[in-house]
Amino acid sequence: MSQIKIAVVIGSLRKDSLNRKLALALAHLAPSDVTFEHVQIDDLPLYDQDDDAKQAESVRRLKAQIASAQGVLFVTPEYNRSVPGVLKNALDNASRPYGQSAWAGKPAGVIGVSIGPMGTSMAQQHLRNVLAYLDMPTMGQPEAYIQNKEGLFDEKGHVGEASREFLTGWVAKYVAWVKKHSA
Template sequence: MIKILGFAGSLRKDSYNRALLLAAQKLVPDGAEIEIVDIGSFPLYNEDLEASLPAAIADFKAKLVQADAILMVTPEYNYSISGVLKNALDWASRPYGSNSFDGKPVAIMGATSGTVGTARAQYHLRQICVFLNAYVLNRPEIMVSSVADKFKDGELVDDKTKQKVREQLVALMAWTRQLHKD
């Protein structure tokens, strides 16, 4: 069983990105499971706290290490990722020498009301993953645009988008197996 840890970089209660993450959890193929963690309550990263990590951060880092793969769902704020997502990534990569993303297979998706479907945020997140030494799945990319047409009452209803999400999860499972060949 491939254990995927998923989280969304949005705090909004009715976030389309959180709804996309929940849809992925429902669409995950046999042989994998997605555990969702909420990163919204994390304190702001502060190096002074590294010697004694806050409990939520220590738990998050442990879950990342134990996971076989990671699924990040990002909104796009000002052509980039959200502050809450960046904060979680900063905590996960610290203290120096304790990068919880090191060598992890990662899939990225995002949803927005705009027409570019979080493309700029996802490409920025890919740049950050280079530093994290995380191995980002290249294809398929999931950039959900025009969300009002694809979600109803917090549920993903667009069949084409559901199919692409499932395809990405299948690809993430294969990528994880490939990277974990020993």
């Protein structure tokens, strides 16, 4: 496998999202043979089974981006102890119609950052339940519940010195997971 493409799904639409910032920073820690491609989810219609026969262009685009990737990285905040609705909507849209899921078999990684000390743990657990149903082999270890503290990001938006070793190791494990499960 030469170049590896990872579809990155960010569960927040906020322009200054910490999770968007984390997703961008993680890309700088990836090996040179790995490309992170951010997928757009802000223009997806609310999932409606009546639309399965004629999916919107935005849904077809999402499914194509997932299909062309060797793995999927979910970087998500936690809203009310679960995943944001926009992320769940993307999961639902790209999994339908039944039997035509873009997610099936794609190796997944789950990570998130928040201001709280539990750092998206509940959202990640709920997401893992959904990913298991969608038949996505999901990396279990190391878990990464990141708390946004001073120094997490440097002045350029890269991962700061205090977290660089852990997050570099996490990215390396995830890339190895993708290589193992996408062969």
